[in-house]
Amino acid sequence: MKTPEVNAKVMLKGITRHGKNRIHQHGNIWIVENVSKFQGQPAAMLRSLHKTEGPKNNKGFDGRWVLLQDDPNFEMTI
Secondary structure (H helix, E strand, O other): OOOOOOOOOOEEEOOOHHHHHHHHHHHEEEEEEEEEEEOEEEEEEEEOOOOOOOOOOEEOOOOOEEEEOOOEEEEEOO
């Protein structure tokens, strides 16, 4: 897979139950905040497109690291 650029939009697809639950909670379109390493592997720091996290009147963005290859929970397409 090609390395995504910062501020690019990517689409996530859940592989595991955990991944599918995150997609259900926060949507399948995410924004790339950073491309670096996570646990020693190339990864992208993503944030949700919309504010979905937290109490009803004080929502925030969800963020997570997704490995660029062989992520256990997600498939990512640019």
